[in-house]
Each structure stands twice: as C-alpha cells, then as structure tokens.
Amino acid sequence: MTRREDRVDDTALGSELESLLSVEPSADFQARVRARLANERVSGGGAGWWGRTGWQTRWQVAFALVAGIVLVVAVFRLGHQTREEQARIAPPVRQQSIPPAPVADGHTATPQAVPPAPPAAGDRRTRLHLSAGAPIQVAVAAVPATRDPFSDVLVSAREVKALRQIAAMLSPDEKSEVPRPVAPTEISELVIAPITVAPIQLRPIEGEAE
Amino acid sequence: MHERIDRLPATLVNADPDELEREFEVRLVESSTLAFRVAFSVLRHREDAEDVAQDAFAKAYRSFRQLRDREKFRAWIVRLTWRMALDRQRSNRRRVTREQLVATEPTSNPHVANARAAQLWQAIDQLPEKLRMVVVLAGIEGHDMREVSTLLDVPEGTVKSRLFQARQQMKEWLS
Numbered sequence: 437m438t439r440r441e442d443r444v445d446d447t448a449l450g451s452e453l454e455s456l457l458s459v460e461p462s463a464d465f466q467a468r469v470r471a472r473l474a475n476e477r478v479s480g481g482g483a484g485w486w487g488r489t490g491w492q493t494r495w496q497v498a499f500a501l502v503a504g505i506v507l508v509v510a511v512f513r514l515g516h517q518t519r520e521e522q523a524r525i526a527p528p529v530r531q532q533s534i535p536p537a538p539v540a541d542g543h544t545a546t547p548q549a550v551p552p553a554p555p556a557a558g559d560r561r562t563r564l565h566l567s568a569g570a571p572i573q574v575a576v577a578a579v580p581a582t583r584d585p586f587s588d589v590l591v592s593a594r595e596v597k598a599l600r601q602i603a604a605m606l607s608p609d610e611k612s613e614v615p616r617p618v619a620p621t622e623i624s625e626l627v628i629a630p631i632t633v634a635p636i637q638l639r640p641i642e643g644e645a646e
Numbered sequence: 647m648h649e650r651i652d653r654l655p656a657t658l659v660n661a662d663p664d665e666l667e668r669e670f671e672v673r674l675v676e677s678s679t680l681a682f683r684v685a686f687s688v689l690r691h692r693e694d695a696e697d698v699a700q701d702a703f704a705k706a707y708r709s710f711r712q713l714r715d716r717e718k719f720r721a722w723i724v725r726l727t728w729r730m731a732l733d734r735q736r737s738n739r740r741r742v743t744r745e746q747l748v749a750t751e752p753t754s755n756p757h758v759a760n761a762r763a764a765q766l767w768q769a770i771d772q773l774p775e776k777l778r779m780v781v782v783l784a785g786i787e788g789h790d791m792r793e794v795s796t797l798l799d800v801p802e803g804t805v806k807s808r809l810f811q812a813r814q815q816m817k818e819w820l821s
Contacts, residue, residue, distance in 0.1 A: 449817065452766060453770075453784075457786050458683075466674060469674060473704065476704055
C-alpha cells in the first residue's frame with residue numbers, strides 16, 4: 437500500500453469515525469441538565485458551606501473536629517484521674533485534735549477547736565498551736581490540689597507523742613507521767629595508759645652482701 | 647464551534663453567584679454535546695450516555711470555581727465523562743452477567759444497526775484505552791491534534807503517534 441493510499445484510507449477512516457460519533461443528544465438534554473442543577477442548588481442550599489466545599493476541605497475539617505474531640509476527652513479524663521488520686525491520698529478531714537496533756541492541778545483544759553486557717557494559694561504548711569495545758573490542736577490549712585501528694589501526710593503518731601512530751605516538759609511543777617531526762621553523770625578522772633613505741637629493727641635483705 | 651467563545655477572564659476570582667451561573671450556562675451550551683458523545687462512544691446507548699453526561703455536569707457544577715477556565719473545564723468534563731462512562735459500562739456488564747441476560751441494547755440501537763458501523767465500533771472497542779480515547783476525541787467535532795492534546799493534557803506528539811497507531815490497528819482489523 438502506498439503512502440497516498442494510506443492517507444486516503446486515513447481520511448476515509450477519519451470521516452467514517454466522525455459520522456459514527458456525530459450523535460446528537462435528545463432535544464431536551466440541556467433542559468434536563470439545567471433542571472438537575474436547579475435541584476442541586478435547592479438541595480445544596482440546605483447543606484450550606486459543607487455542601488459547597490471539596491472533599492479535601494471536608495477531610496481537613498473532619499480531622500480537625502475529631503482531633504479536637506479527642507483532645508477534650510483526654511484533658512477531661514486526665515483531670516478527673518488527678519482529682520481521684522488526690523482524694524485517695526488526702527482525705528477530706530482537714531482538722532485533727534490531739535487529747536490535751538494533763539496540767540499541774542490535775543485538770544485538763546477544755547479542748548477548743550482551732551479553726552483552720554484560710555487556705556493560701558500554694559500554702560502547704562502545717563500550723564501547730566502549742567500551749568502548756570491547752571489541748572494541742574493541729575490545724576491544717578486546706579491543701580489545694582498540688583503536685584506532690586506526699587506532702588499531705590501531716591503529723592505522724594510518733595511526732596504527736598513527741599509533741600505531747602515537749603508540752604509536758606514546758607509546764608512548770610507538772611507531775612507528768614513522762615519521765616524527765618536524767619542528767620548526765622560526770623566523769624571524774626580520765627586515765628589513759630602510756631603509749632610505748634618500740635624501735636624498729638632493720639634486718640639486711642637476703643642476698644645482699646654486707 | 648467552540649472557538650467562537652473567548653476565554654473568560656481568570657481574574658474573576660470572587661465573582662458573585664449570578665456571574666458564576668452565567669459562566670456555567672456558557673460552558674454547558676458549548677460542552678454538553680461533547681460530553682454526551684464521549685459517553686456515547688463508550689456506552690453506545692443514548693439514555694445511559696445522557697445520564698452519565700448529566701452526572702458529569704452536576705459534578706462540574708459543584709467544583710466550578712476551580713474550573714472556570716474554558717480549556718480546563720472542557721478537558722475536565724471530557725475526562726470525567728469518560729471515566730464515569732467506563733464505570734457505568736462496568737456496572738452494566740456486571741448487572742447483565744448477574745441477570746444472565748444477553749445485552750441486546752447496543753445491537754438494537756439504530757446507530758449500530760448498520761453493519762459497517764458495528765465493525766467500526768468493534769474495532770474501537772478492541773483498542774487499548776489510551777488509543778481509543780484519542781481516536782474518539784479526534785473523531786468528535788473534527789478536533790485537531792492540538793485540541794485533543796489539550797483535552798487529554800498530553801503532548802501533541804503523543805497524540806499524533808497514538809492516533810497513527812490506533813488507525814493502523816483499526817485498518818488491519820477492518821480489512
């Protein structure tokens with residue numbers, strides 16, 4: 437087949453394809469497309485901005501929403517957990533009363549509750565009110581939520597006992613059950629044995645000629 | 647035909663909805679037949695082709711702010727229609743297979759009743775998709791190489807070589 441015949445064939449094939457593809461849509465096709473678009477406008481108007489945005493924007497917005505919800509839930513749960521932990525470590529009772537130490541005449545003072553000091557921001561100290569004959573009141577400032585939960589342990593039993601002893605010693609002419617400390621015994625004479633130093637005898641090293 | 651309509655200014659970024667509507671109407675008038683023919687070349691069924699072209703325009707309408715450029719719009723609508731027509735063809739085939747029916751619609755269509763036309767369609771169907779698309783677009787509305795390359799977003803040389811290959815294969819099959 438020559439080039440000219442080829443070209444003729446191409447032209448014929450091209451025109452055949454053109455006539456094959458010259459199909460016209462129905463007369464009301466454009467009208468139906470317009471009606472469809474009008475429907476889209478009506479239904480899309482209810483969707484608002486969401487309906488007009490592309491899928492990429494929708495994904496971004498959806499992702500941001502999900503991330504926000506997860507963050508809020510995480511913060512809420514963390515805060516709740518911290519509050520529970522603090523409540524478990526530090527019980528809500530913030531005032532302890534120690535029985536009064538006996539006074540000299542055998543009476544005991546009426547316990548008077550010491551109101552807890554108003555909580556200061558960040559105040560975590562324990563306030564002790566001590567007076568002879570008066571009941572020992574340990575008022576603890578309300579401890580706000582703190583970072584170190586162990587500081588909420590206020591006064592141990594041994595410390596309470598020690599405080600009671602100190603209060604008893606401070607009161608004059610007191611007949612206390614607590615034994616007073618014994619005065620240290622004096623050392624009259626200190627005898628130290630003499631230290632004797634023996635001279636070192638040098639011996640010749642083996643094999644060394646004299 | 648479409649060369650008569652000038653490219654709309656690309657600076658109209660913040661156009662009001664009415665202006666967009668007017669622009670879309672222009673695009674619809676100039677590209678609806680093209681979209682229909684592209685769909686028909688795949689489906690060989692008038693109603694199906696119209697449905698697919700209609701769906702493609704509905705999609706284009708939603709994204710029209712990004713497709714206001716005339717050439718971009720035509721290329722986009724052609725590719726979208728082609729893809730949607732292929733999807734429809736696959737689902738039609740699945741349905742026919744499921745129902746165990748012989749597809750009678752294409753052969754009953756007056757456009758393929760002619761024996762020669764049936765041969766041509768068969769030859770087109772046998773082409774690989776890339777060649778088929780070039781042949782179809784070159785056969786619609788007398789598009790030249792440049793127009794086909796714009797519609798497919800491929801170099802003009804590629805279009806030329808694909809068209810040559812396609813015609814050679816078709817001639818072999820038709821002879």
